[in-house]
Amino acid sequence: MKQYLRFAKRFGLLFTPLVATSVLFTSPSQAATFAFSDGELSLTDFNGILSTEFNSDNNGETKGITLGKNDFVNLQNIPTVETSNSPPKAFTDVVSSVSGEGRNYTGFVKSDSEIVGNFDIGAGKTFSFNFSSFLNLGTQIDASPVENAQAKGDIAFYLYDTSNIPEQTLPDLITGLLDNPNSIKKTPLSFFSLAGNINTLGNDFLINKNSSDITLSESYKEVDLEGNEEKTLAEFRGYFQRYFEKQANITLIATRRSQARVTAPEPSTSLALVLFFGLLAIANKGRFRTKILNNSSGIKMVKL
Template structure:
């Protein structure tokens, strides 16, 4: 319960202050606002990490032709060795004012942990996941605000990966490795949300496998009007037993994106490609991504 209250305080109480200070700076002028906030935390691991890879990326982009746009990213990964505990969190904000602008803020983090489990033993951990998305506009359909976010993890059996190749495998593993995920995933969890003031593809969904137990759940959303929001907190645990000695890899991903536009100006296609936009515009269907176990 303490962890739940900690998340609620950070996500649901702080965000309206951020939103109001940015969105109502100049109430007489048309403005747009998008926010995506996410966090994923793991505690109480039954085994020590024998390998760990961390990647934390963030990007902003702005283009104006008479308007104003601002973008903010705050993203981090925190690791405590003893007892093992790891978390990742991010906040992406995009704000625009007047006409003819595009503002984008996005983050992506990856945590890859490796573990050895002896025969006849079980592997377990507790986790907490949270998302908080907000969008607001003054003048539809000229203006648009779009926010996306997801937090997810996959537990993979990597016993068949040769030890000399394991380090490279951990470094390169990502959600793009659909063949590996389909073949090796034992258990999974995903929390994903999308808001678009155009009224298309709004959702707030979760998925999990049978060995993932959800113990705490808070969810609230509003998908209508010029101001939309989606918020969720989920607490849970994973536990799985192994008859044989097994090498396990935990892949955890946290992504956020906030985007605002008003009569989007033409941009160089090379500049667009250089953004390397996070591919979370479509709903992440984990059950289709992996083989059912």
């Protein structure tokens, strides 16, 4: 019941503005759309370690395009990362949402965070920690397939044995993992992952996986994929525990991703939307945040 109330509160608050405004648009050529992705991962109560160090990276992007004078796109992206080495703990959270009103627009929000922790484990020690995870996704449109809304997110952590890596090269390893968590060429000792995707055009899923030494103490799922409103919720709590006979060095990689997108194109503007997504790709390569606005003289891109 506690988890359900948490879901209902978040979902209700996020969808209330859309319900209030969508009544204004009864013409098939206009649309009101909404999508959000909310994710959270917390790692606490680390035991059995001699020393530890956390490093983190946190990024967010917001982009939108409107092609008519009455079109509107609202973007919200609030990613958070908090870490502490004494006592050791790590937390990452994001609320990403995008809504649109009008006939021709596209809005897109995205965020990702990485946390890398390195631990020295004493011989004959049991290394353990607790974790909690939360993933909440929702979409709403007026009519399909003219409008489209998508929300996706994933949360994961992986543990690797890095005892054979020289101490002087560990900083380079950590820096590389922050840039690319998949750059480590090892099989994880342990892992947990939670991923979801909902799309008004289909291809919906909600999946969680974990290794055998992860114990789940609490789990909850809520899925509703009917009609023009779709929503999913998943919440997992548990702990990791492993005994180390010999002294070891362990690297923890935790990731959190979120993405939400809405689109309401008319057939005559499909080329403009293709060009817009091309701009998205260019912006992603440059790793800077942009907002694309429409005015009387045409489309303007502003670097933030």
